[in-house]
Amino acid sequence: MESDLAEYLDEFTRRDWETLDPGAVTDPVRVAVVGLGWFARDWALPGIARSPYTEATVVTDVDGSAVEAVAAERDVTGVTPEEFRSGAAADAYDAVYVATPNATHLEYVRAAAEQGKAVLCEKPLEATLDRARRLVEACRDAGVPLMVGYRMQTDPAVRRLRELLDAGVAGDVVHVHATMSQTMLGELGGDTDQWRLDPELSGGSALMDLGVYPLNTIRFVLGADPERVSGRTRSEHEAFADVDEHATFRLEFPGDVDALCTVSQNAQHASRLEVTGTDARLILDPAFYEREDRGFAVVRDGTRVDVDFDQVHQIEEEFAYFGHQLLADEPFHPDGEHALTDARALDGIYKSAETGRPVDLSDDAA
Amino acid sequence: MESDLAEYLDEFTRRDWETLDPGAVTDPVRVAVVGLGWFARDWALPGIARSPYTEATVVTDVDGSAVEAVAAERDVTGVTPEEFRSGAAADAYDAVYVATPNATHLEYVRAAAEQGKAVLCEKPLEATLDRARRLVEACRDAGVPLMVGYRMQTDPAVRRLRELLDAGVAGDVVHVHATMSQTMLGELGGDTDQWRLDPELSGGSALMDLGVYPLNTIRFVLGADPERVSGRTRSEHEAFADVDEHATFRLEFPGDVDALCTVSQNAQHASRLEVTGTDARLILDPAFYEREDRGFAVVRDGTRVDVDFDQVHQIEEEFAYFGHQLLADEPFHPDGEHALTDARALDGIYKSAETGRPVDLSDDAA
Helix, strand or coil: CHHHHHHHHCCCCCCCCCCCCHHHCCCCEEEEEECCCHHHHHHHHHHHHHCCCEEEEEEECCCHHHHHHHHHHCCCEEECHHHHHHCCCHHHCCEEEECCCHHHHHHHHHHHHHCCCEEEECCCCCCCHHHHHHHHHHHHHHCCCEEECCHHHHCHHHHHHHHHHHCCCCCCEEEEEEEEEEEHHHHCCCCCCCHHHCHHHHCCCHHHHHHHHHHHHHHHHHCCCCCEEEEEEECCCHHHCCCCCEEEEEEEECCCEEEEEEEECEEEEEEEEEEEECCCEEEECCCCCCCCCCCEEEEECCEEEECCCCCCCHHHHHHHHHHHHHHCCCCCCCEHHHHHHHHHHHHHHHHHHHHCCCEEHHHHCC | CHHHHHHHHCCCCCCCCCCCCHHHCCCCEEEEEECCCHHHHHHHHHHHHHCCCEEEEEEECCCHHHHHHHHHHCCCEEECHHHHHHCCCHHHCCEEEECCCHHHHHHHHHHHHHCCCEEEECCCCCCCHHHHHHHHHHHHHHCCCEEECCHHHHCHHHHHHHHHHHCCCCCCEEEEEEEEEEEHHHHCCCCCCCHHHCHHHHCCCHHHHHHHHHHHHHHHHHCCCCCEEEEEEECCCHHHCCCCCEEEEEEEECCCEEEEEEEECEEEEEEEEEEEECCCEEEECCCCCCCCCCCEEEEECCEEEECCCCCCCHHHHHHHHHHHHHHCCCCCCCEHHHHHHHHHHHHHHHHHHHHCCCEEHHHHCC
């Protein structure tokens, strides 16, 4: 098996989408970063800086001290959200990265679209399906390109897994298991006054914040969209009284492929994706968190091959792809329409959790 | 973590149920083996022989040549099924192990009960819930002890996992993933003329034959029974036209614990049980097949401990427990009532697969 695999897994971390010469880029895409939470500061800004196709030039946040701190750390201009929306600094950026609370994506994306800027919006797209649709519409109406921040899709481990599936290494896929969990309040210092616990701002917690990872990654590696979804949400602790603390869901893909997923904001850390086919099992474990080295294993006929490869900076890869596609004038795979399929699925799972019945996504199409 | 664990996992393979001295057993329980398929011949007969509390004395099967072959190999008396049912050899055994096709368990268990013999019946108990109830009734009416062959329950790895959960090592359990799959026709030489593909004889395939393992093992380690079940079954290939080739199901346990399970008769071999709690993840992988060395891992706060231990002969353990409890005059944990809970759950999952809706097991109780 090892020799077969070597063919597929040669140059594991190659950027298969890359047609430009990264060394020849003289004018990288200038990015305004909207929202300076821990992810933007610890991951997105370093990723933008590492990527040869992007540079951060402007930052904004409702928290003025965060803007000041980042402007002091990096060669960027800090502006207020009002200044950003008014387009005061619009000459200084070509694209806008939106990493604010879910329910505020729409206002910033709309502002960016009105300024004619390309957009990279974090997932989930918005707090509700309706607002997600309006967000996509805003970009379409303005004619600006919209990418959604599915960082797993530009992760080499995920891309290689998709290639192995495409090449038939696993045979026919039969089912998928995925799990993603964390102790959110533990990790985040127990702060219960945060937007992720506010249903108006987040649209939900375990499913919106974590569920979107297995959902979208499974769609990506299978190259297919779920036809029907069902699920259950639960909340045990007071902090999660208004949002889902845990969620479990089933995605039914064409060809009778079932994916079973669990996510939790209050469980021991887990991060695993396992695809079982007739001919092999493909396993990513760890799979989903940006801070983890990814694990990649192929199991076939009693033999397990663990693939060692150079780990990448996942957010660098995401921004490199974003900048590259803009410079090469190529479309994004994870675009607005792609993300709306997730928004419909998440909405369907929440509905199923209320009624107990599966939700047919074709009934719910826009 | 290692030092805490060592306390719990000391003497990993100890028989915590054992009160008799195995070296002092002079009259082991004499067992009649009914049904001489591959499992009985390759696993049960050797297990009975290895166990200090049992010995096989009589065998029977509808296939006379199998009876002859086993009688020639081992110091046992071969009888025809008619002779067995008539009790012709009843003086030669104290207990009866039934390992025939599911839908024939009832007739042999009834015969054994009428002879006043203790019974160890393979799981699933019978092909339908109604017949399973009649089987349990037959033993109850005759006043004979009935154990059901849940070999996982006497596996040390499963017992240690249950103890860790009981001791709170995983904190509160949040969810469970389990998967069990094989290429049944591949492994079994592609023979499509077998009882496991005949719904009259089997009652179903993936769910009845494999699903009962994760179902019962999860019940055992959680020490709880599912309140609601839902599931989906699929068949792709002609050989599985009349039974389920694949099944996925969700078990809802008290305290909002969800277990997500996949089983398949036509997928790459998988055998895994993973329990995620607030404080740790406990993993058995491989978990379910008698021929595998079990894997046992505890993952907590980024540290994974893989526990090495002496592997046991799983079927020896099962028969040792069976014989021991009879000699010690102690009850069986996996008794008929215990098995009826599985029969109700399996029946509920099949119903859910038809209607698409979850099935409340309390509505369906006998």
